[in-house]
Amino acid sequence: MSVDVVTEALAGERRAVARLISVMERGGEEARQALSRLYPRTGRAHIVGITGASGTGKSTLVNAMAKVYRKQGLTVGIIAVDPTSPFSGGAILGDRIRMRDLTTDEGIFIRSMATRGSLGGLARATADAAHILDAAGYPVILLETVGAGQNEVDIARTAQTTLVVDMPSAGDDIQAIKAGILEIADLLVVNKADLAGADNAVAALRAMLDLGAARTEWHHGHLERVEGVVGAGEAWRPPVLKTVASRGEGVAELVTAVQAHRQYLEDSGLKQRREQERVEEGLRRILRHTLLERLLGQISEQNLERTVQRVVAREQDPYSAAEMLMAEAGLDGKKE
Amino acid sequence: MPEKKIRVLVAKPGLDGHDRGAKVVARALRDAGMEVIYTGLRQTPEMIASAALQEDVDAVGLSILSGAHMTLVPRVIKLLKEQGLEHVAVFLGGIVPDEDAPALRALGVKAIYGPGTTLDEIVRGVREGVAAGE
Numbered sequence: 001m002s003v004d005v006v007t008e009a010l011a012g013e014r015r016a017v018a019r020l021i022s023v024m025e026r027g028g029e030e031a032r033q034a035l036s037r038l039y040p041r042t043g044r045a046h047i048v049g050i051t052g053a054s055g056t057g058k059s060t061l062v063n064a065m066a067k068v069y070r071k072q073g074l075t076v077g078i079i080a081v082d083p084t085s086p087f088s089g090g091a092i093l094g095d096r097i098r099m100r101d102l103t104t105d106e107g108i109f110i111r112s113m114a115t116r117g118s119l120g121g122l123a124r125a126t127a128d129a130a131h132i133l134d135a136a137g138y139p140v141i142l143l144e145t146v147g148a149g150q151n152e153v154d155i156a157r158t159a160q161t162t163l164v165v166d167m168p169s170a171g172d173d174i175q176a177i178k179a180g181i182l183e184i185a186d187l188l189v190v191n192k193a194d195l196a197g198a199d200n201a202v203a204a205l206r207a208m209l210d211l212g213a214a215r216t217e218w219h220h221g222h223l224e225r226v227e228g229v230v231g232a233g234e235a236w237r238p239p240v241l242k243t244v245a246s247r248g249e250g251v252a253e254l255v256t257a258v259q260a261h262r263q264y265l266e267d268s269g270l271k272q273r274r275e276q277e278r279v280e281e282g283l284r285r286i287l288r289h290t291l292l293e294r295l296l297g298q299i300s301e302q303n304l305e306r307t308v309q310r311v312v313a314r315e316q317d318p319y320s321a322a323e324m325l326m327a328e329a330g331l332d333g334k335k336e
Numbered sequence: 337m338p339e340k341k342i343r344v345l346v347a348k349p350g351l352d353g354h355d356r357g358a359k360v361v362a363r364a365l366r367d368a369g370m371e372v373i374y375t376g377l378r379q380t381p382e383m384i385a386s387a388a389l390q391e392d393v394d395a396v397g398l399s400i401l402s403g404a405h406m407t408l409v410p411r412v413i414k415l416l417k418e419q420g421l422e423h424v425a426v427f428l429g430g431i432v433p434d435e436d437a438p439a440l441r442a443l444g445v446k447a448i449y450g451p452g453t454t455l456d457e458i459v460r461g462v463r464e465g466v467a468a469g470e
Binding site for chain 1 (some may be wrong): 376379391439
């Protein structure tokens with residue numbers, strides 16, 4: 001299987017791309033092998049993340065942006081993420097409803113993904129799915145996140161340019177955007193700008209940006225404030241743009257600004273630094289996951305069960321129990 | 337993830353605007369642990385087949401209450417086959433006269449769920465239909 005599907009996907013064959021994304025979601029050896037063949041061909045696409053609270057019109061905006069890119073003659077990959085129910089493990093993936101006019105465009109590939117337990121707004125396999133679309137030759141990849149709020153910072157580690165979408169609120173200056181999200185935005189969009197309060201919303205966001213002053217950047221797994229310039233040239237001031245996505249208004253200007261951000265990333269050297277951060281975070285994540293799997297593979301069911309019972313009976317505390325399990329699996333953390 | 341998730345496309349082809357049934361079924365499939373790509377109303381057979389391909393689904397559920405099933409369902413199945421998706425299990429829900437059932441089953445529709453079908457039956461049917469196609 002692997003050889004043919006990967007070759008076909010690299011040639012842009014849509015069914016192969018779809019099947020490979022499923023392989024990545026399943027994980028395991030097949031996924032690893034496929035990714036190692038694809039990876040050298042990644043790194044060319046502009047990966048744009050779109051996040052924001054529910055109801056702000058993210059899907060409609062993604063739809064409108066894709067149409068603008070298509071007019072420029074570019075093909076677009078779209079990944080829309082929706083939450084998995086923690087109770088049933090199932091999900092309703094409904095973002096395609098807003099993208100009906102793109103479905104049969106051969107220059108657009110839309111994949112809906114469920115978070116499958118990942119927190120942070122993206123599925124574990126979202127980055128891998130973006131790699132596949134990148135390697136398959138899509139120059140633009142739009143990632144649309146779950147949109148629940150403060151935990152959404154994952155998007156800034158996977159995307160190169162992060163858009164945060166807001167909408168006019170019921171008339172006062174309190175916006176839907178929470179502080180943490182504002183700080184990862186490279187661009188802010190007030191969608192549904194035909195509603196009352198749009199100008200207030202823009203003014204409020206600009207004020208919040210001015211108060212915040214310093215941008216944050218990922219640095220070895222933490223968000224840190226970065227004062228002023230990070231590379232050659234001036235720092236990027238996130239623009240606040242107005243759109244009415246359902247009518248396509250303001251979207252061409254938004255795409256221009258997004259493309260300007262990509263240019264800025266290259267000119268300032270920030271692209272390299274973010275890429276390093278992204279790779280480091282990716283490695284940490286894979287190591288965490290793989291090490292845990294290997295470790296659990298070394299521990300028998302009975303051993304785990306007995307340990308659980310000991311902790312439940314208060315004969316041992318959880319941390320000591322974990323140390324013991326690790327020691328038994330050969331990982332006692334003591335230097336030789 | 338230990339188990340494979342079943343991915344189901346739920347669509348309403350044609351001009352039929354009654355979507356409550358489709359939404360109820362979509363929720364039931366989600367509650368049964370499946371990932372449901374809900375595409376909504378006014379889907380053409382081309383849109384359904386194209387989405388099924390991109391989403392790499394295991395099953396397609398069509399909801400038709402307009403009586404147009406003998407036109408729409410064969411077109412969907414034909415397009416699925418043309419795209420190399422003959423393994424995808426196709427289910428039909430809605431208003432389908434008994435005398436149309438044999439022809440539809442012969443085309444490849446795995447099951448037809450009319451009014452009165454329980455959600456349990458549908459969930460089980462989808463699971464079995466998908467397993468049979470693997």
